[in-house]
Amino acid sequence: MDKNLLNQTIENLRKHGFDARLCRNQDEAKTLIAEYIIPYGSVGMGGSMTLRQLEIAQLARNHRAKVYDHWDPKLNAEEKMDIMRKSLLADLYLASANAISADGKIFNIDGNGNRLAAMMFGPKKVVIVAGYNKIVTDEKAAMERIKNHVCGLNAKRLQKKTPCAESGKCMDCQSQDRICAITSIMERKPGLTDMTVIIIEEELGY
Template sequence: MHTETLALQTVEALQKNRFTAVYFPTATEALEQLLSEIPVEATVGIGGSWTLIQLELVEKLEARGNTVFCHHKPGLTPAEILDIRRKQLTCDVFLTSTNALTKDGWLVNTDATGNRVAAMIFGPKKVIVLTGANKIVDNLEEAQERIRTTAAPANNKRLNRPNPCVKTGYCVDCQGPTRLCNVNTIIHKRPPASNIHVWVVGEELGY
């Protein structure tokens, strides 16, 4: 009950910030709605997201015939990855999650390359941000702390980056060439030329 109350309050704040925001009690319900809303002929960009990997969205979309721009498939060359990232900026639908979501309805993210947050802000015809209620925090300070102690170390571990946070469990502001935390963004309000939908799920998704 507490999770649902918190999620609904956050959805209301997102709506006041001009986002199209909805709440789904379960990931299954959100996934069913997502697949029903995306036309089979649509091109779909995938931002780096453990949430989307958990839901096997790439496989489901490709199986039914969508053209999917996913840059984290194994075996891609650096040139192919760059080309896919550019295509994500002009796709029909861009899917991603967020590192943190404040109760005031702010989307807070840290990126390595910047392609994910760039596509969230401007470019695709429609953006759907799918996030678990576990990413809701009280304020910007807690959002940044969540990224430093949860999202960043987990992403570094998942991507096999030899950065200190993999061992320490928290960000130490490393300076090496493999650093992932290079771009920080806060989307306070929906930009006027962007069609951003935020779907909050009452379950734990991603990290």
């Protein structure tokens, strides 16, 4: 782990209006996340391996929050859509990021855009949680990370028939299964959203 890069990232995120926080490990991060959950009644969650690894849905339920989790395998398609819509107006929205650059920007690519929509406007509070492995130097490295690392792993996990699921590399495909449709770059904290970014000094998600 490059501590200089980590500190530079925190500093530049703060300069860009994000409440950037550094946690040494998962336990410390979960204690901090619980502090954000407690004041609120409802919690929406973006699809995220990082949040799964941290068992955030259970953490929120333990604190008596109503959890909107569209990754719940028991949901049918209609219920899943309903949960995604409700997440847009949850009190608190939790998600990870696909990449965070040392110059203080946050990068994400979605197929449906439900996560991006909720991150930008709607919930009273948004908390982005990311392992240090999501940190890159700049925009070019962020896009390289997402297209040639993250998308392939997600496409594989979702059993999509895309070139990246096979080779791990993006071919800017025209596949019906294409998982990347919308790219968002948060260059500054969205104006009307209270947003915290928690970076954990551990590898989490991908």
